[in-house]
Amino acid sequence: MLPVKQFIDFIAHNKLFNANSKVLAAVSGGMDSVIMVNLLKAAGFSFGIAHCNFQLRGNESDSDEQFCRDLAQQLDVAFHNIRFDTLQHVTAHKVSTQMAARQLRYNWFEQIRQQHGYTEIALAHHQNDAIETILLNLTRGTGIAGLHGILPKNGLLVRPLLFLKRDDIQQVIEQGNIAYAEDNSNSSVKYARNKIRHQVIPALKELNPALEQTFESNLKHFRELEQLLDIRIAQLRGELFIADNNDFHLPLAKIKTLEPKHLLLYNLLKPYGFNETAMNDLIASLDKHSGRVFEATDYKLILDRDKLILTPNKQQSNAQVSISLNDTEADYGSYKLNLLHDDSPLIVKNNPMAVSIDTKLLVYPLTLRAWQQGDSFYPLGMKTRKKLSDFFIDQKISLHDKSEVPLLVNGNGDIIWIGGYRPDDRYKVTADTKKVTIFELFKRI
Structure with missing residues (x-):
C-alpha cells in the first residue's frame, strides 16, 4: 500500500511544493523513482516525467528509456527524454563518468523546467541515500555542510522520499507488485557509493541494526549545528x-x-x-x-x-601603457592620464593629481606602469635616492593600494612621477625651463 499520507505530510512539513505546483520528476526507471511518481499521482499532484538515457549500458539503457515512456503513458503525464553522449563529455571535460552524468542531467533538468513551466524538480533520494552521502563525504573530507546529508529542499530541487528507507520502498514494491527497471550497475562495487551501500553499511548495521533511525537523529543535529554556524558567520560578516x-x-x-x-x-x-x-x-x-x-x-x-x-583579482592587461610624443591622453587601469604641452614654464600647485615636467628632459616613449621591487627615485626636494617601497611606507600606503598607483616612467628608465603623490626632483621645472608638459590623472568612478 502506498504511504500517501506520510508522503503528503512530509512535503507539507518541509514546504517542498503545494497543490498549485507543477513538478518535473526525474525518473530512471528504478524502484525509487517509480514509487515517487506513483505517490505523486496518488496524491493528486501535477507532474511530468524526465528521463535521461546516458547510453552507457547498450540495450539496457534503451530498455529503461522505453519503460519510462510507457510509465508516463500509463500515468497519463508528459514525458521528456534525452540521449547523452556521456563518454564524449567525459573526454571533453576530463571528469569521471559519474560526474559527467551528474552535470549533464542537472543542466538538462533545468532547461526542461524552464521551457515547460515546471516549478520544482523532484529527485527520488531516500534515507539510505542520505547515509551513503554522509559516509562518502567523511571519507573524502568535509566540513559541517557535508554532514547534513541530502537536504529535502535545495533551491528548486526537492526530495519527497527522504521519509522512506530503502527497505520501506522494497516492501511497497513487493506488496503492490509494482514493475520497475533494474539497473544492474547498481550491484557493482566498482563505484564508491555502491561499495559503501553493499559493503560498509551492512557491516555498520551489524553494529547498530537501527542505523537509519540513528542517522536520522544525527542528521537533525548536524543541520541545527549548521544553522547555528550560519547565524554566527552572518553576524561576524556584518562586524568584520x-x-x-x-x-x-x-x-x-x-x-x-x-x-x-x-x-x-x-x-x-x-x-x-x-x-x-x-x-x-x-x-x-x-x-x-x-x-x-x-x-x-x-x-x-x-x-x-x-x-x-x-x-x-584584476586583469593586468593594461599593467604597462606606452605613451608617444603625439599622445594627448592614456588609459591605465582605473585612471585616465591627460597630457598638455605648454610653451610657458607653468608650475602646477596644490593638486597632487597633476604635475609639471620640464619637456626637454622627456625621452619618448614614456610608460605608465605599476611599481616593481627595486624601484627608486629622487623625491622632489631631495638630492638622495629613495626606494619606492620605503616611500610607500612613509606615506602609509597599504600593500594593496600601492599596486594601484600609476608610475610615469621616462624612456631612459627614470621614474618621473609617482602618480598622485610625488614627482622626481630631477624633472622639476626650474628657471632654465623653456617648455613644460603637464600630466594630470583622473580617477574613474
Whole structure:
C-alpha cells in the first residue's frame, strides 16, 4: 500500500511544493523513482516525467528509456527524454563518468523546467541515500555542510522520499507488485557509493541494526549545528567586513580574537574561493610581518599591517601603457592620464593629481606602469635616492593600494612621477625651463 499520507505530510512539513505546483520528476526507471511518481499521482499532484538515457549500458539503457515512456503513458503525464553522449563529455571535460552524468542531467533538468513551466524538480533520494552521502563525504573530507546529508529542499530541487528507507520502498514494491527497471550497475562495487551501500553499511548495521533511525537523529543535529554556524558567520560578516569601494577590510585585531579561528575564518572566506589550506597558511602568518598574499581564483587576501584586505583579482592587461610624443591622453587601469604641452614654464600647485615636467628632459616613449621591487627615485626636494617601497611606507600606503598607483616612467628608465603623490626632483621645472608638459590623472568612478 502506498504511504500517501506520510508522503503528503512530509512535503507539507518541509514546504517542498503545494497543490498549485507543477513538478518535473526525474525518473530512471528504478524502484525509487517509480514509487515517487506513483505517490505523486496518488496524491493528486501535477507532474511530468524526465528521463535521461546516458547510453552507457547498450540495450539496457534503451530498455529503461522505453519503460519510462510507457510509465508516463500509463500515468497519463508528459514525458521528456534525452540521449547523452556521456563518454564524449567525459573526454571533453576530463571528469569521471559519474560526474559527467551528474552535470549533464542537472543542466538538462533545468532547461526542461524552464521551457515547460515546471516549478520544482523532484529527485527520488531516500534515507539510505542520505547515509551513503554522509559516509562518502567523511571519507573524502568535509566540513559541517557535508554532514547534513541530502537536504529535502535545495533551491528548486526537492526530495519527497527522504521519509522512506530503502527497505520501506522494497516492501511497497513487493506488496503492490509494482514493475520497475533494474539497473544492474547498481550491484557493482566498482563505484564508491555502491561499495559503501553493499559493503560498509551492512557491516555498520551489524553494529547498530537501527542505523537509519540513528542517522536520522544525527542528521537533525548536524543541520541545527549548521544553522547555528550560519547565524554566527552572518553576524561576524556584518562586524568584520568593512567595505572600501570593491574591497573589504577585516581588522586584524578582531581576526586574532576569533575562536575557533580556523572554523570561523574558513566559513567567512569560503564564498570567495579560499580553501582550508589557505586558511592554515593565513592563521600561521597572522603574527608575522605583513606582505603575504593569499590567492584564490577570483579573489586575493593581502595581509597588511593592521588589516586583511579582501580584493577581487584584476586583469593586468593594461599593467604597462606606452605613451608617444603625439599622445594627448592614456588609459591605465582605473585612471585616465591627460597630457598638455605648454610653451610657458607653468608650475602646477596644490593638486597632487597633476604635475609639471620640464619637456626637454622627456625621452619618448614614456610608460605608465605599476611599481616593481627595486624601484627608486629622487623625491622632489631631495638630492638622495629613495626606494619606492620605503616611500610607500612613509606615506602609509597599504600593500594593496600601492599596486594601484600609476608610475610615469621616462624612456631612459627614470621614474618621473609617482602618480598622485610625488614627482622626481630631477624633472622639476626650474628657471632654465623653456617648455613644460603637464600630466594630470583622473580617477574613474
